[in-house]
Amino acid sequence: MADPTDRSDSQSDVTKADPASRREAGVVDNPWRALRDFTDARIGLGRAGVSLPTDEMLAFQLAHAQARDAVHLPLDVDSLCDGLNDIVDSAGGDGTTEPLRLHSQASDRITYLQRPDLGRRLDDASHKALGDGADAAQKTCDLAIVVVDGLSSRAVQAHAAPFVKALASALAQDAEHWALARLCVVEQGRVAIGDEIGALLNARAVLVLIGERPGLSSPDSLGLYLTWNPKPGTTDALRNCISNVRPAGLQLDEASRRALYLLREARRLELSGVKLKDRSDSNVIEHDSEPGNFLIS
Amino acid sequence: MSGTYRYTLGDRTYRFAHLAEVMAKASPARSGDRLAGVIAESAEERVVAQMVLAELPLKTFLNEALVAYEDDEITRLIVDDHDASAFETIAHLTVGDFRNWLLSDDSTPEVLEKLRPGITPEMAAAVSKIMRNQDLILVARKCRVTTAFRSTIGLAGHMSTRLQPNHPTDDTTGIAASILDGLLYGNGDAVIGINPATDNVAQSVKLMRLLDEVICKYEIPTQSCVLTHVTNTMEAIEQGAPVDLVFQSIGGTEATNSSFGFGLKDLAEAESAAQSLGRGTVGNNVMYFETGQGSSLSADAHHGLDQQTCEARAYAVARKFKPLLVNTVVGFIGPEYLFDGKEIIRAGLEDHFCGKLLGVPMGCDVCYTNHAEADQNDMDNLLTLLGVAGCNFIMGIPGSDDIMLNYQTTSFHDALYARRALDLRLAPEFEAWLERMQIMRDADRHVLHEQMPPSFARSLENLPGGADHG
Numbered sequence: 001m002a003d004p005t006d007r008s009d010s011q012s013d014v015t016k017a018d019p020a021s022r023r024e025a026g027v028v029d030n031p032w033r034a035l036r037d038f039t040d041a042r043i044g045l046g047r048a049g050v051s052l053p054t055d056e057m058l059a060f061q062l063a064h065a066q067a068r069d070a071v072h073l074p075l076d077v078d079s080l081c082d083g084l085n086d087i088v089d090s091a092g093g094d095g096t097t098e099p100l101r102l103h104s105q106a107s108d109r110i111t112y113l114q115r116p117d118l119g120r121r122l123d124d125a126s127h128k129a130l131g132d133g134a135d136a137a138q139k140t141c142d143l144a145i146v147v148v149d150g151l152s153s154r155a156v157q158a159h160a161a162p163f164v165k166a167l168a169s170a171l172a173q174d175a176e177h178w179a180l181a182r183l184c185v186v187e188q189g190r191v192a193i194g195d196e197i198g199a200l201l202n203a204r205a206v207l208v209l210i211g212e213r214p215g216l217s218s219p220d221s222l223g224l225y226l227t228w229n230p231k232p233g234t235t236d237a238l239r240n241c242i243s244n245v246r247p248a249g250l251q252l253d254e255a256s257r258r259a260l261y262l263l264r265e266a267r268r269l270e271l272s273g274v275k276l277k278d279r280s281d282s283n284v285i286e287h288d289s290e291p292g293n294f295l296i297s
Numbered sequence: 298m299s300g301t302y303r304y305t306l307g308d309r310t311y312r313f314a315h316l317a318e319v320m321a322k323a324s325p326a327r328s329g330d331r332l333a334g335v336i337a338e339s340a341e342e343r344v345v346a347q348m349v350l351a352e353l354p355l356k357t358f359l360n361e362a363l364v365a366y367e368d369d370e371i372t373r374l375i376v377d378d379h380d381a382s383a384f385e386t387i388a389h390l391t392v393g394d395f396r397n398w399l400l401s402d403d404s405t406p407e408v409l410e411k412l413r414p415g416i417t418p419e420m421a422a423a424v425s426k427i428m429r430n431q432d433l434i435l436v437a438r439k440c441r442v443t444t445a446f447r448s449t450i451g452l453a454g455h456m457s458t459r460l461q462p463n464h465p466t467d468d469t470t471g472i473a474a475s476i477l478d479g480l481l482y483g484n485g486d487a488v489i490g491i492n493p494a495t496d497n498v499a500q501s502v503k504l505m506r507l508l509d510e511v512i513c514k515y516e517i518p519t520q521s522c523v524l525t526h527v528t529n530t531m532e533a534i535e536q537g538a539p540v541d542l543v544f545q546s547i548g549g550t551e552a553t554n555s556s557f558g559f560g561l562k563d564l565a566e567a568e569s570a571a572q573s574l575g576r577g578t579v580g581n582n583v584m585y586f587e588t589g590q591g592s593s594l595s596a597d598a599h600h601g602l603d604q605q606t607c608e609a610r611a612y613a614v615a616r617k618f619k620p621l622l623v624n625t626v627v628g629f630i631g632p633e634y635l636f637d638g639k640e641i642i643r644a645g646l647e648d649h650f651c652g653k654l655l656g657v658p659m660g661c662d663v664c665y666t667n668h669a670e671a672d673q674n675d676m677d678n679l680l681t682l683l684g685v686a687g688c689n690f691i692m693g694i695p696g697s698d699d700i701m702l703n704y705q706t707t708s709f710h711d712a713l714y715a716r717r718a719l720d721l722r723l724a725p726e727f728e729a730w731l732e733r734m735q736i737m738r739d740a741d742r743h744v745l746h747e748q749m750p751p752s753f754a755r756s757l758e759n760l761p762g763g764a765d766h767g
Contacts, residue, residue: 028745028747030478030481031749031754031757032474032477032478032481032749032753032757034757034760035474035477035478035757035760036474038468038470038471038474039464039468039470039471039474039475039700040465040471040700041462041464041471041474041475041478041694041695041696041698041700042695042696042697042698042708043474043475043477043478043695043696044478045695045696045710047482047710047713047745049717050710050713050714050716050717050743050745051710051713051714052696052708052710056696060673060696060697060698061673063698064667064672064673064705067667068667070667071667071668113632113633113636113668114328114331114332114632114633114636115332115633116332116633117332151668213631213666213667213668213703214667214668214703215667215700215703215704216667216698216700216703216705217698217700218703219667293469293470293473293507293759294470294473294756294757294759294760295473295476295477295511295514295756296473296507296510296511296514297759
């Protein structure tokens with residue numbers, strides 16, 4: 001599958017100037033640029049005097065613009081909900097498969113950015129909507145999946161539906177039955193808003209999918225936060241996190257595999273957080289088994 | 298001792314319940330103080346609080362602790378280490394007088410240096426709140442704080458850089474590639490310092506050895522640091538790792554530092570352990586601290602103080618341990634503490650001023666995150682202002698993009714811009730090395746060689762297929 005988010009190639013194609021005309025205009029190229037095969041760092045950019053060459057300066061501006069858009073472009077909730085429809089059969093038994101639309105107490109993005117406390121709480125209408133739902137259901141479920149815009153609407157827009165699809169299908173095939181709550185989509189939310197939602201839905205666990213703070217090279221990172229026994233006031237030490245979920249980072253199917261592992265373990269141990277260790281990844285990070293590298297060999 | 302502070306303006310009387318409220322409300326506006334609920338309620342109230350502050354005798358801060366002596370080891374450090382005889386010079390001044398005196402021709406660099414042990418962080422914070430940006434720059438410029446290990450940092454007319462070759466998986470070839478890039482752009486005279494992606498002792502020791510080998514092989518007059526927790530570095534020293542500098546993030550209240558997992562005792566032990574290794578050649582300042590406004594509130598450890606006052610108190614911790622380097626990581630914490638370029642720039646200048654006035658070898662991580670209302674132009678402005686103010690060092694990374702920490706700071710190119718625009722030189726030992734290695738062609742005019750330096754060209758040939766790249 002072509003990866004529309006791969007930063008390095010698509011962007012440098014857009015802005016890369018002709019090498020000959022660069023040199024003619026006085027740009028000094030760096031022969032060590034070949035080392036970019038070994039790192040995503042912006043090394044060997046060359047220089048005009050001591051300053052950035054035009055193409056590299058614009059490549060940076062583009063990356064920053066994309067990261068800014070990821071923060072500020074609002075989530076297209078209609079299209080997201082279309083994508084999420086029909087994936088989850090809620091345990092409520094009312095037959096609806098449409099996601100529930102919720103909003104935090106942060107009324108807009110500027111408030112959201114300055115008041116993280118407001119992004120952790122549901123507004124009155126959302127609280128009421130959930131309260132009514134719980135009354136009708138009166139039934140405990142095993143898991144509530146909550147999709148939150150967070151700091152990257154782009155991550156949520158692109159990756160939330162395929163991830164939920166992958167995870168829902170894995171849960172359906174699991175040896176244990178997983179009763180799922182109705183899917184929730186939250187605008188202007190932070191991770192901890194899942195605690196309030198999970199509690200109102202009588203969920204034994206909540207999994208929050210949230211857009212992570214965009215990096216210059218990763219405007220579309222999704223974060224997954226698992227909390228057992230969610231209730232307002234839960235601290236971050238009681239959560240497990242899977243980070244950097246995106247096509248150029250942790251692949252969706254791998255993320256789903258890890259999430260399933262954590263969900264099973266949380267259910268078995270009846271807890272989440274620091275006492276629940278992610279051992280799903282047997283490939284412990286180990287680098288460069290060779291004795292040295294080019295600088296010191 | 299603590300009473301109500303009043304000020305009558307026209308037919309309205311403003312009241313402030315205590316000194317902490319005067320300090321907080323006198324602070325130039327920023328989102329973190331709003332989040333904490335300590336910000337002035339109107340622009341007028343802010344200036345009134347500044348007027349109240351200006352009339353307060355400096356002695357007030359010796360009589361009235363903002364965080365109780367019994368509750369906080371940093372307050373005890375500030376009070377117990379205060380030098381009353383050094384304070385004599387300014388003992389009769391109010392905060393407003395202090396601003397005038399700092400700007401006057403009487404306060405020469407020599408006078409200011411002698412005064413340092415008589416100034417408390419709260420006095421520095423107070424006077425900074427009634428200073429404009431140009432005041433913060435002009436006075437900081439008079440405060441030289443020079444330190445040394447293998448290079449000398451903080452001389453007048455000089456600015457150094459920390460080469461920051463972070464990599465998201467600590468891949469040693471990736472790290473080496475960024476180190477090479479930085480050195481060939483003339484960066485790294487303050488330190489080559491890595492934030493490890495995997496923060497444990499084994500990983501840190503591995504990175505310490507890598508940096509040590511690079512510094513030894515090319516005989517670079519600089520020092521290394523792996524920015525891991527102080528207790529990890531202590532373990533590394535016990536294991537015989539080549540530790541130049543001990544790193545720790547520090548805050549301005551004991552509760553902040555407890556949340557970071559250390560106390561003053563740990564820093565004292567670390568300083569003496571690192572000094573005992575005797576690895577410095579031109580000096581033996583062995584500590585590296587990072588700070589930043591908002592850390593105390595973030596740890597719910599701010600005791601109702603404004604974030605800039607908490608930050609200034611962190612410099613009391615820093616100066617106790619004679620660090621080589623201290624920098625505020627000014628825009629890293631995010632827009633809930635410093636919302637936009639204007640707030641980040643103001644905070645950067647305040648932190649640099651307060652640190653320098655107290656005798657801290659202050660640098661700045663001129664930086665921002667993508668959810669802050671800031672961009673490269675704001676960083677250009679702050680870098681230029683700090684260059685004029687005499688900032689000891691800034692960060693240097695490839696193309697401003699930290700691919701591990703996901704934020705933007707100053708690039709190798711940015712440092713060269715500041716050198717040329719403001720005629721700022723490198724640490725002398727490092728500058729001589731750059732010329733010897735044929736990296737720098739003309740240090741007076743800040744001109745690099747165009748050809749690949751021979752020794753590094755040979756290193757590139759070690760790459761698979763590397764002969765083609767030389």
